[in-house]
Amino acid sequence: MVKEEQELANRPDNTAFTQQRLPAWQPMLSAGIVIPGFVLIGLAFIGIGVALFVTSRSIQVLEFDYTGVDQNSPCFKCSDPKVLNCVCNLNFSIDSLFKGTVFFYYGLSNYYQNFRKYGVSKDDVQLSGDLTNFKTPSDTCSPYAYDSNNQPIVPCGSIANSMFNDAFKLYQIINGTNTLVPFDGKGIAWWTDYNIKYRNPSITPLKNAFNNTVKPIFWSKPAYELDTSDPANNGFINQNFLVWMRRAALPNFRKLYGRINEGDYAQGLPAGNYSLEIAYNYPVLSFDGRKKVVFSNVSWMGGKNEFLGIAYLVIGSMCVFMSIVMLIVYAKFKFPEEDGVPGH
């Protein structure tokens, strides 16, 4: 026996692997499997679609363009870039209760935050609180790395420089008096951005860290004064700053400004008249841009998105439809495989 094995030294191994006989599942896309499969998937999708669609319909959205292109627009007077420190009021009324936490967004259109050069124009190291990059910002920040006096700009770069600086205050008009509806400006940025990625230098007071630096050219106040009331919302970890720093994917976008979830408004915005006070600072008309504000509540699936439900409904019904077509073809022409070999 041993000798025999030696003689056949070259004999390949007789294993399933070497002989390409590995046990294998060999599925075949035949009508018999696919028709019931399609029906199941189709029904499931229709179910999901209905749920999504209904949910989406229940979401309330209120949207106002305040760019001021139109002469009748309350902010028309502010749209001229020469006018400084302009404030305009946007009045509106709500017919029924705006349920749940109401999210307040500002929206920009025709604004290309996804421009490549714009996108790289920031210094992540600087924004993580590294003081060496306060003195020498990264090259990627140019042309906003140094000002004309060759002082380093902190935070440097185009993104920070172009931070959205309109401010909003919402008042409910109850019997002619304005009651401030508070915006919760916290918790609107990514938790990781706020806690890990962006850090203020660990120097108190924060102002000292910014010695020998200048504020971004477009900014009216330095970074350490973004929110003087709350040190946890100041400097690089100011939530509005963080929201702005997360670039939008597409040229028309909304960004979260605040939530209405405090006090009397924890259950939502009651019906009534409201006035939105807008500190109009941000110029958009130079590039045909538009500014808007949006009130919206959310559901378990996020913001209003009817398309998702519709897509599910369409695909679901197509699945069912195709399975019916296949069934008809099947019944009419008798597919070869199904009445073929297995009978014998």
Next chain:
Amino acid sequence: MLRWIRQQLGFDPPHQSDTRTVYVANRFPEHGHYIPQRFADNRIISSKYTIWNFVPKNLFEQFRRIANFYFLVIFLVQLMIDTPTSPVTSGLPLFFVITVTAIKQGYEDWLRHKADNEVNGAPVFVVRSGSLVQTRSKNIRVGDIVRVAKDETFPADLALLSSDRGDGTCHITTASLDGETNLKTHYSVAETTVCQSVSQLESLQAVVECQQPEADLYRFVGRITVTQHGEEIVRPLGPENLLLRGARLKNTKEIFGVAVYTGMESKMALNYKCKSQKRSAVEKSMNTFLIIYLGILLFEAILSTILKYAWQAEDKWDEPFYNQKTEQERNSSPILKFISDFLAFLVLYNFIIPISLYVTVEMQKFLGSFFIGWDLDLYHEESDQKAQVNTSDLNEELGQVEYVFTDKTGTLTENEMHFRECSINGTKYREVNGKLVPEGMTDDSPDGSTPHLLGEELLFLKAVSLCHTVQISYDQPDCPVGGGDPFSHANGFSSNHMEYYASSPDEKALVEATKRIGVAFTRSSGDTMEIKTFGKSEKYKLLHVLEFDSDRRRMSVILQTPSGGQVLFTKGAESAILPFTTSGEIEKTRLHVDEFALKGLRTLVVACRHFSPEEYIDVDRHLNAARTALQQREERLQEAFSYIERDLHLLGATGVEDKLQDKVQETIEALRLAGIKVWVLTGDKHETAVSVSLSCGHFHRTMNILELLQQRSDNECAEQLRRLARRIKEDHVIQHGLVVDGASLSLALREHEKLFMEVCKNCSAVLCCRMAPLQKAKVVRLFKTSPEKPITLAIGDGANDVSMIQEAHVGIGIMGKEGRQAVRNSDYAIARFKFLAKLLLVHGHFYYIRIATLVQYFFYKNVCFITPQFLYQFFCLFSQQTLYDSVYLTLYNICFTSLPILVYSLFEQLVHPHVLQNKPGLYRDISKNSLLSFRTFLYWTLLGFCHAFIFFFGSYILMGEDTTLMGNGQILRANRQLMFGNWTFGTLVFTVMVITVTLKLALETHFWTWMNHFVTWGSIAFYFIFSLFYGGIIWPFLHTQDMYFVFVHLLSSGSAWFAIIIIVITCLFPDVVKKIFYRHLQPTGTQKSQSLSAPQAQALSCVESLCCYQHGQSGCSRLASLLEQMTGQCQASTNHCHASSRSNRSWSDTENSYSNDRSILTLSPIEATHC
């Protein structure tokens, strides 16, 4: 030194003079007029690289590949200008690809080195400084005296100096060079013949002058100048003095020879065609596709650049206040900006050319080729040899073969002849245990008793044992016969220390047979032949030999019997003898001969003529007159021969089996059913070739055999060709076979190539005989370069097949008895011809399907990958913003989508191997590179574009204004809404893409082993795990932390999950529907066969084997029922499905032709009893 370099680089021709002067034993003259010549050393080099030049040469070779060069350029562009992605994104994959390819090529070259070393390190004996020194083959220099012992091969081209025989002759066989197995006698010059010992050689002063090396095996011109006692004697040297490298010394104890051509300059090496890189058809179409994709890439890049400038014509888009340019950007010249923008887009989209395609293909080929070696079905147990893969580059070409060019001797046949039956005086006999047993009788005579042979039988046996040109060699007692030498039985029959050598293996078999039966040919010396009839010695005097020639197709001897009478024995093809017979059982014998031939035996008819003394004197006179004639000797000899060979008395006929290899007939039949045309190219005689062709099923009895033989002039040849073409046109119903001989072929190829091709294409089988090695290659090249460019395969076992093997698209070596040259130079080597069927039909089919899908899928997945990036440019002002993160860009092809397709391309089996082997027709499904046709390519590309559009716009719409998909972040903190941002958007598209692309392959996969499951689901899982990991850490060495926690945030949104699911399903849904409808309404043969499981396949193999056709009606009805099973009972059902009935009809057609083919096969009894 400089000259050496120039020589190495090929600037200077290495030889300046027309002749080379070889000083025997390198004893250069002392006088000054000697100019040393440089000769190659005796190394055979088939490897490409050395350790030193591997890195530069390999890199150079690799960057000659268009794709690699392209990536190098992209990499350099990224290094030079400001581009959206870092150089690492293309540098890393390029490095990976280059490294893997280099490792693979290095390994293959190492194998070649090993083989070379084996040859170059073989021990040889050389005479150096007065003694015999053992050294290695590679150390032989020109001028060395080499000693070669019996049955050794010559290590270099040697001029024979002396042998142990007194007359200075030796016998060699050149089987491994030209396939001729007979012994050839070579001579030495009289002056050197005496130098039979080392000491005598020591005193030899000689110089050989000869021509520079050339490839012609049969040409050698030179002279030897021997200085004896101060006197120079000059003798001519010709091919009969030259012992070629690769030939084998036979029947001679030892010889001494001086090496004249060594190493790569030896005639054998020169006959190797230089190794050119073979490229498969798949690789060619791959390159075409690459160029198309390059076109798409350039188009996209140019379009983007133009649109960018069109869009940015307005200042508000070019430079909005929030995104101002640096001074440097503003001041750079517009042309430069334009170019650098174009290059940046090029870099951005460059991934559309799948970089890892080549490396995956290489890996697939390399790893996949192991399956050939591992296949037990390709393992030959008797010789303990498994299939061998020398080039894995051509695996898929095995599935594309249209022409098979096969050698005959040793490839189709075992190269062993056996006497089987004979017909004597109208009675059939079989040989059983060394006795002749008449038909219908059993061998019941007790052992040991001397059988009584009738007079006719004895005469017949004597005729057979005397009428031949067999030589006898007596074994030296000190050289034991067959001691572990596998070659001893190839050429000689060894027993009683006696071996027969014959130029015709038939003669040898016949003489051996008569010896077994009791009439032994024992001695031939000069003009006497001695036979022993049951121990009784008889001496015959050989008066004349009327040599064989292919016109007469017979040969005769005239002998003087011991009793003093003169007798003529003649032996030849039945058509050449029967017309001249006047007595004997002519009709019965004719019947028997036909029966023998039907059994596939090679037949010869034997006849005799007794001369009266007067007659003999007349005959003798005629012959002598003809032989001494000065003019028209040929014609006069022919006249004399036909004058003599008449009034014959028919003795009988013999049937010799040239033992065909196992299952050759089935293999050829299977190849034919697979749509492959089989050509037999052989150096053999026309008759032998035709009879083997017939017996192996290459030619059928019913075939109309056309002949293009013995053409002497161009016009004649053209005329004959035209005649043949007409004949083919006239009856195109019958299958035609064509026989061509080498001389006619070279005429036909010289002037009438087109005509010849046309005739050949209309013949279902072609046989070329009398072919020189290079002629074989020429035929292959002719077909390779014909307008249709068919894929050719050459298969052979001897060194004479090497050039053909190297010329064909796929070269296959048979590991036979004629050395390893063919194996070494082949792309694949198998032990037996029958393995070709599985190699092509199963392995070839698998490899082709695997690689074709691999290639298409690669293009598809890269279109999916890059198109969203292109579309994104429309939404980001053509600012070259990448949609995906750099790491994703880099790893998409290397990690996320590489393994499933690799595993698919290694293990996929669309149809069960048994089915493939038993239904050769399935091979036609993939012929003509059908899976890589432009149509399929277009389908995959468009599919890729469609999917990419769905990915991108699906995500785009669902994303809306960046809030609609926003999760409410419940995983992290309740009631919080999160912004997405561009990276999240890109990651969403990427996630959808990875899942879709992987699942698309899953849809294509038909054979799910655990590995497929592992890599398919593993790839998706890996993508998720990797993304979580990658996004979960602030990477210290990365410049930006764009991806930090992006993936987690994406997944924490419920609606993102819904979006992923719906987009993936939307992409795959139409594909599934399409597949279902195509499968059911227009199934291909392959798809139909998929429904057969393994046991059914085996049942099918029974049905399709021969036995089923023997039961006539019942077999037919069984076949019919099986057909119905397979194609569905469309006709039975009331509603006629048009498509399926059409396919059913085509099915029946193939089946019909199948059974037709089978029915006209000539069945040998062995096969019939098998059932």
